[in-house]
Amino acid sequence: MIKFTDALTLASTKLRTHKIRTAITVIIPSLLFGLLIATLIIFEGGVHSINEFSKEGYGSRFIIGASAMPFDDNNIFQDKTIIARAKAIYKEDIDAKTAAAKKLDIYYDKSTELQPTIDYSGKSDDIYLSTSAPSALKALKEYNLTQPKNDLNALKTTSEAYNPIAFYTTSTKSVNSGSFLLMKDNKENFAYQNKGFDDKTDYLSIETMLSQGYGFTVMDHELTDPFLLPKDKITSINPDAIPVMITYHAAEQLLNLTTVKNAKPSDQLARINEVQSKAGSISFSACYRNSVSKQQIDEAISMAAEIEKNKNNKEYQKPLVIYQLPADNTCAAAIIKSDTRTSAEKTYATKLSQFNKQFGIIDEPDQQKIEFNVIGLLPNSPDYSQSFNASGLLQTLVGSSSAFGIEVPSNLYNNLPIINRYNTIFSDQSGYNYMSSESYGVEFGTSTDASNFISQKSCNEDSTKCKKDNKLFMLFPSGSNSIALDSVKSSFLNIFSIAMLVIVVIASIIMSGTLGRMVADSRRETAVFRAIGFKRIDIANIYITYILIISALVAIVSITIGSITAYVVNQIFWQDFTIQSLLAFGASDITRQFHFFRIDSIKMLWVLAAIFSSGIISTILPLARNIRRNPIKDMRDE
DSSP states (O other): OOOOHHHHHHHHHHHHHHHHHHHHHHHHHHHHHHHHHHHHEEEEEEEEHHHHTSSSSSOEEEEEEEEOOOOOOGGGGOOHHHHHHHHHHHHHHHHHHHHHHHTTTTTOGGGGSSSSSSEEEEESGEEOOOOHHHHHHHHHHHHHTTTTTOOOHHHHHHGGOOOEEEEEEEEEEEEEESEEEEGGOOOOOTTTTOOOTTTTTOSHHHHHHHHHHEEEEEEOOHHHHGGGGGGGGGGOOOOSSSSEEEHHHHHHHHHTTTOHHHHHSHHHHHHHHHHHHHHHGOEEEEEEHHHHHHHHHHHHHHHHHHHHHHTTTTTTTSSSSEOOOOTTTOOOOOEEEEEEEOHHHOOOHHHHHHHHHHHHHOOOOOOOEEEEEEEEEEEOOOOOOGGGGGHHHHHHHOOOOTTOOOOHHHHHHOOTTTHHHHHEEOBBOOOSSSSBEEEEEESSSHHHHHHHHHHHHHHOOOOHHHHTTTEEEEEESOOOOHHHHHHHHHHHHHHHHHHHHHHHHHHHEEEEEEEEHHHHHHHHHHHHHHHOOHHHHHHHHHHHHHHHHHHHHHHHHHHHHHHHHHHHHHHHHHHHHHHHHHHHOSSSOOTTTSSOOOOOOHHHHHHHHHHHHHHHHHHHHHHHHHHHHHHHHHHHHH
């Protein structure tokens, strides 16, 4: 039997005598496998970096948000029983107010009361409850109290079969009525006009959050703890202030720092460090005014303008009660500058106030300057307008969905010294104040349990079918896209395996064709080997050694191409992705870096095995034909 060294010598000779053919055989499969290796290195680097950043925030947690489905099978806004109850409440209210007005000897106009229903066409089946009428809201609230609650206990029962590990509660706090405006530089902007949203609105600014009624979200401390600042960095402490967590973006604004979004990565990193170091010193104030207090401020502004306009008009009569603005840093009530009402008018006003208090009608101004201390930083929310570029895609994929407002740890909020006062200002009611805005969260240990829970128990259809199927909640990933990321990892491995198989087939065809040609050109050589005593196995060893050398060359060139490509990609993108990851994950450790270069030795061995497998596969048919040929016939043909 031929020695391995002899087979190696003969195979090497073939390489030197067929240089062009060898180069083609090596280069084409190397490009294919090189692309595969580059993809593998880049993906493994990205996944490893995401896993490292995920150690902070919600990145490695599988949390599902749950919003209770509030209605039963019927359309409650057309429910005849509720409508009848609303009309009864409406009549009772009017009767009580009429009697009270008569007793106090004041005028009462029942036509000012909002009707409990809206009749769209004059037909009995087209009558709806009016959600702006107090009588209708009261009837809805009474009805809601009689219905089974899709509450936290219901969520625990629903999720029991899916191995939950923790449950959470959140509630959105917003002002009961009136306005709630940020006091920039600790000064109230009396002339502020709520113009709603336009193209220039910064939806995530503190000013927008407060003025548009979004308020803040009180959350279980297990959800807010990952974003707390170190205690030694929190320097602004007011025991009555509400402790809040805000986004990097909002912190930048409150620190009066200009955005460095398109600056060099080093400048952006310096900005992140600056915001982190200064965030604990941030405090800001907002002025709450109920509807009466806000109205008096507006009257003070309009009265001053009207009086100034008519200062030379001798026929002009000033209002009986003239208000003036308080100091802009106090959030105090409007000051009564003059009151020229008669004694009888004041007595009537006192009776009217007594009437309003009896029926819960707000007629006294209420205001409060509320301070906030920043105790934590939240990740910036994903910028969906940039989702088609690389960094935008990263933020969309890994960005925290909790970063859409102002968050407050429930354990700190509920223990504030003046929590009772805050409870009179804020409520956790939804837009319809017969419903609670409380929502829930459930955490799972694996993405499989979490995704199964969503797919099998989420109500994504009409409430009638959901109730029948015992789907009591609308479910959605909360906090992060960790479930989606887990799915991406699994999908990549499947796609990678398929791609590797396809490349093995293509490479085998290319190498088989080249080897087949080489064997055809070496028939005389093979015949001579056979004539001098070489056995078929000896000839097979020569060709197998040759293809192993080719495969080794393909492996070396592929690894070189793949590594260089991955290195270049990493050098181009790592700094930008590092910045976006620090912001998207809310990472407190700014020394973390995002890299696209990581070699997984196990998966790399798979690729190397695929390379050598394609080489071995390519030899089977040509070699089988060659060693079975008649050497005498081959020499005669030559």
